[in-house]
Amino acid sequence: MKRIIWAVALCMSGLGLQAQAGDKKPVFVSHDTVQKGGTLATSTAPGFVISINTRTGPGQVEVHDKETDTMYVLSGAATVVIGGEGVEMKPSGAGQLRGTSIKGGETYQLAKGDVLVVPSKTPHWFKEVSAPIQYYLVKVLEP
Numbered sequence: 001m002k003r004i005i006w007a008v009a010l011c012m013s014g015l016g017l018q019a020q021a022g023d024k025k026p027v028f029v030s031h032d033t034v035q036k037g038g039t040l041a042t043s044t045a046p047g048f049v050i051s052i053n054t055r056t057g058p059g060q061v062e063v064h065d066k067e068t069d070t071m072y073v074l075s076g077a078a079t080v081v082i083g084g085e086g087v088e089m090k091p092s093g094a095g096q097l098r099g100t101s102i103k104g105g106e107t108y109q110l111a112k113g114d115v116l117v118v119p120s121k122t123p124h125w126f127k128e129v130s131a132p133i134q135y136y137l138v139k140v141l142e143p
Contacts, residue, residue, distance in 0.1 A: 029041060029050075034052065037051070037052040037053065037054060037134070038051055038052065039051045040052065047140070047141030047142075047143075048138065048139060048140050048141060049137075049138075049139040049141070050136075050137070050138050050139075051136075051137050051139070052074070052134060052135070052136055052137070053134070053135055053137055054132060054133070054134045055076075055078065055126055055129050055132065055133050056129060056132045057129050058125075058126055058127055058128055058129060059125065059126040060098040060099060060100065060125070061086045061087070061089065061097075061098060061099035061100065061101060061102055061123050061124070061125040062096070062097070062098055062123070062124055062125070063086060063089065063096070063097040063098075063099075063121060063122065063123050063124075064095060064096055064120055064121075064139075065095035065096070065120060065121060066095050066120055066141060066142040066143075067095075067120055067139050067140065067141055067142070068117065068118065068119050068120050068139070068140045068142070069116075069117070069118040069124070069137060069138075069139050070115065070116075070117045070118075070137070070138045070139075070140070071110075071115065071116045071117075071118075071135045071136070071137050072113075072114075072115050072135060072136040073110050073111060073112055073113060073114045073115070073116075073133060073134075073135045074112065074134045074135055074136060075112050075131075075132075075133070075134045076111075076112070076129070076130075076131040076132050076133030076134055077109070077110060077111050077112075077129075077130045077131045077133060078109075078110045078126050078127075078128060078129045078130065078133045079107060079108070079109055079110075079126075079127045079128040079129075079130070080107070080108045080110055080116065080124060080125065080126055080127065081102045081105040081106070081107050081108075081123075081124070081125045081127050082105055082106050082108065082116070082118060082122060082123070082124045082125075083102075083104065083105040083106050083122060083123060084102040084103050084104030084105025084106075084123060085102065085103045085104055085105075085123065086099040086101075086102055086123040087099050087100050087101045087102065087103060088100045088101075089123075099123070101125065101127075102123050102125050102127075105123065105125075107127075110133065110135075120142060
């Protein structure tokens with residue numbers, strides 16, 4: 001099992017909050033909102049999105065042209081494949097591709113406390129979800 005230091009997520013979160021502060025607006029998200037999950041904060045200059053997501057099963061392969069995803073696992077477990085080549089990739093939105101699987105790539109077993117950073121243009125796939133997984137996501141949008 002490969003693990004990445006969770007401090008990276010906190011640093012990315014701090015960068016996002018500084019960007020929001022650069023917009024001259026403070027960011028506060030109450031614990032009630034955080035417990036519900038979903039999108040917690042966004043900004044356009046520079047762009048970021050902070051959310052809490054839950055997955056109960058596998059997903060499609062995703063590739064984001066201009067988004068780096070930093071995930072901090074709050075609970076649950078999943079097998080994620082990163083890199084390699086996406087199979088049957090099709091546009092799913094502006095700067096977004098989705099597909100059915102990945103050839104090659106590196107497999108990570110995610111569990112509570114793990115952090116995973118997926119750079120833009122990198123295929124990534126929640127291949128298996130062995131226990132519903134909830135994760136804090138900081139999505140940094142490149143200009």
